[in-house]
Amino acid sequence: MRTEILAVDDGRWPATLDGHLHDVYHLPGYGRLDAGRADEQPVAVVVRDGPWTLFVPLVLAPLPDGLGAGSTWRDARSPYGYATPLVLTATDAGRGPTLAPARDARAETFLSGAIGSLTAALLDMQVVSAFVRLHPLPGFALPQGPLASAGTLAVHGESVWVDLGRGEEELRAQLRTNHRRDLVKLVRGGFTGQVEQGWGALPDLQQIYADTMDRVDAREFYRRSGEFFDRVRDVGAFVVATVRLGGEVVAAGLFSEVSGTVQYFLGGTRREHLARSPSKLLLLTVQNWARERGDRAFVLGSGSGWGGAENPLFRFKLGFSPLRGAVATWRLVADPSRYARLVDASRVPVDADFFPAYRAPGRASTGSAHAV
CATH class of the missing domain: 3.40.630.30 (Gcn5-related N-acetyltransferase (GNAT))
Known part of the structure; x- marks a missing residue:
């Protein structure tokens, strides 16, 4: 497998997406827009193996102050929205967002190996953890087994969408x-x-x-x-x-x-x-x-906040369509021992619903959280 780290001005970024199903959150321009602070770096991690490609858009950010991690270590998050990893093949060109892909065992085998390459790339970039948002539309579905084996899957709510x-x-x-x-x-x-x-x-x-x-x-x-x-x-x-x-x-x-x-x-x-x-x-x-x-699809979103509960805003959106998709995240720890030390240094109780735990609101040190 061959791994590439692409900057937003690298022509290989849009070329990789060309002809394949993707969303606004995968575009280099959106990565640049979402990385709002000067110390944030939008990148795409691309793992290639023959006809298969794993494409993962991320925003890298320094770790919060006060954790004793040093100035070179960072963590990663998806651009805000549904910036799910993409598994691309030569045969999926023209596939739409409303139908789940007809995956076979080869896709799952590739994704398992590609996640290993992704983790290695994160460590090479001195990235401790990655907070990755998934997509609610069926066409963006990924094999769940490799994701669950390498990290943790969490469901936060549902998103309403219209089948056009x-x-x-x-x-x-x-x-x-x-x-x-x-x-x-x-x-x-x-x-x-x-x-x-x-x-x-x-x-x-x-x-x-x-x-x-x-x-x-x-x-x-x-x-x-x-x-x-x-x-x-x-x-x-x-x-x-x-x-x-x-x-x-x-x-x-x-x-x-x-x-x-x-x-x-x-x-x-x-x-x-x-x-x-x-x-x-x-x-x-x-x-x-x-x-x-x-x-083919019009995504109205969830309730208040990303993946918000069934509040009045969510019920308002359901007035347009009964279709719902899961709003979920994938949490990947690239360096477990360093992650554990950061959690200890943050001096907050571990919250299973917040990732990474060392960015949880109310911790002793300062820094922004990866809000969902």
Whole structure:
């Protein structure tokens, strides 16, 4: 097996993905966007063996201060979202996101060996652990055996998605009754939805999203700076969608479109229009747009937070589709003895639900956590 560590400006990164099922979270531009701090490094670890390739996008970050680990050791996390590892073969070109891959024993054998090469590469980069997010759509499913043998799998919740391959009548029928009723009222009331052709509505989206985060008292992790919105257009996969009333943008969202998969990334509604729920028209507008473009899946996401529980936001999304996929992570410890020493140095009780444990909130030393 041959292992490569690719930087975001390495042409082999997009070339490896070309022609294969992937998502926005696998793009080099998204890795650059997600690595928000100067001391974070986006990379892709690529393991090749004949016709098989394992592709793992990661963001490397220094370990928290106060753990006595030295300045050269780091840990790794997936870019935020569903940046699952990809197992690519020459025969999967054109495979869509809605059908689980027809894997055979060769895929499992390859993945087992490739994880060993991945672990060796992490150690070469002085990376103690890797926090890896998986993807809820069936088309991105991986053989579970090798993942469970090498690390730990954890399920955090579910994500709602729409199968755009279903007929128009079926998609309309699966809308919750009150969603259909509110959509009729919105259209009759003069609200209009559209996917923008450019970035003219980006300032409206930025303001609406910031106000929404203030209103729901969101954690700092989920807030986005002006720099984020300035850089998001460089990814090459995002669009802005809006709902307007009399020319005013009353709801807006940021959506990605890659390889047949559309994702709802972030959005919000102006406070004075919340009672009319224009976000329903926003999502239906994007759903219709994606279907017309031949996309196969529209991922609405989970509840509040990544993999959030069945709260009102999650139930709202279920009003568009009954389909759910698991929101899960894979936790890989590349250096178990060093990891144990870091946990001891952090002086916090081990929390089985938090990884890596030495970044758990409330520990004695400082540093950001790998939030889910």
